[in-house]
Each structure stands twice: as C-alpha cells, then as structure tokens.
Amino acid sequence: QSALTQPASVSGSPGQSITISCTGTSSDVGGYNYVSWYQQHPGKAPKLLIYEVNNRPSGVSSRFSGSKSGNTASLTISGLQAEDEADYYCSSYTSSSTVVFGGGAKLTVL
Amino acid sequence: QVQLVESGGGVVQPGRSLRLSCAASGFIFSSYDMHWVRQAPGKGLEWVAVIRYDGSNQNYADSVKGRFTISRDNSKNTLYLQMNSLRDEDSAEYYCARGHGSSYVDHWGQGILVTVSS
Numbered sequence: 001q002s003a004l005t006q007p008a009s010v011s012g013s014p015g016q017s018i019t020i021s022c023t024g025t026s027s028d029v030g031g032y033n034y035v036s037w038y039q040q041h042p043g044k045a046p047k048l049l050i051y052e053v054n055n056r057p058s059g060v061s062s063r064f065s066g067s068k069s070g071n072t073a074s075l076t077i078s079g080l081q082a083e084d085e086a087d088y089y090c091s092s093y094t095s096s097s098t099v100v101f102g103g104g105a106k107l108t109v110l
Numbered sequence: 111q112v113q114l115v116e117s118g119g120g121v122v123q124p125g126r127s128l129r130l131s132c133a134a135s136g137f138i139f140s141s142y143d144m145h146w147v148r149q150a151p152g153k154g155l156e157w158v159a160v161i162r163y164d165g166s167n168q169n170y171a172d173s174v175k176g177r178f179t180i181s182r183d184n185s186k187n188t189l190y191l192q193m194n195s196l197r198d199e200d201s202a203e204y205y206c207a208r209g210h211g212s213s214y215v216d217h218w219g220q221g222i223l224v225t226v227s228s
Binding site: 003051089101 | 145147154155156157160169170171172173205210211212213214215216217218219220221
C-alpha cells in the first residue's frame, strides 16, 4: 500500500491555471476510475473536490477539473484565486479493496 | 445536513487501547459505508479502515491490520474504531468520513486527536 506520488508543492499566480499530478500503478489509479481529490485548508477537515476521476460534487466550483491517463491522474485548477491556497490530496481505490492517498501537494498562490 | 462528530480521543501510553466513536446525523447512516482516515501532525492523509453499510465486511490498511477494529451500530447511528497495541506512530488526528463504497468519501468529521506517548 504505497502512497500515490504527488509533487510536494506547486505554485501559480492569480488567474493562472495549474495542474497537480497523482501517479500510482495499474493496481490502483490505472486499474479503476475511482480517483478522487480533496482540498484541505490548515486546521480544517478535507473537502471533496472531484470523485470518480472527473465528477464534481454540487457546490464545487467548475474551476476544478479532473482527468486520468494510464496510471496518472491530474487535478487542474483554472483561474487561480487566493482562497485556493491549500493542500491537495488524491486518492484511489486499490485492487486489495483498500484506499490509498497521495502524499499531498501544497499549493501556493503567488 | 450531514454531521459526523468524533469522540474518545486523548493521550494514551504505548501498548494500551483506545476506542473512538463517531456519531452520525442528517442522513440514513445504515445506507452508507463508513471510513476512518488519520493525519499525523504536519503529515498527509492516511486511510485507516472501511466498513460496509451493513457491517458485513471490513478492510484495513496494512499499518493497522490486526490491531485496529472498525465496527458500527446502525441502531445508534454510530461508527467505532477500537485501537489496540497502540504505537507512537499511531499519534494523529482521526477523521470519520462517509463513503460511497470505497470509491470516495464525501463528508468528514472535524477530527479527534489521539496522542500515543509515555
């Protein structure tokens, strides 16, 4: 159950778009369309942003989008805003019927 | 609205036991799988365990298998995590979360802190 691989940090200026990658294996990310993304602000519980690769729950801004190619999933945030500064985690279902998270990516809005 | 409230955390010595509870409200608890996820101070999220909506099946992370037990009481709308043989590395904020199978979790509790220390 190795953690999915995410960049430790990403950054962008207001209005720009950024993409956070999440790399796993054929036993998790590549094997199922069960990748989800979460946003966590300091001291707060995580919030679901994307589920099943590219679906947004109601209430989540359309600036957030997800995709997947092979063993790598991606979260794109367009029109960066100051409030987007947070930690972002990907997650996937695995062939062991468990769940695995990525190590997290800290987004800095410059 | 969906509410998940954890309780039972605190400071415990290595090797001892602790039981966490999560009181659910605002949804039909018996219709949803439930998860525990933890986060060590300054670290990332780590999935811990999941239990099926009817309690028929449970799965665990390798790091807690054989030491932790997830359970639920649908008559009380409550989720539990029995933690035995606690280690220093189990120190973390523990979140209960409502699941859609094991695909994703859509609501989280506020978290409860467990500190394992002598």
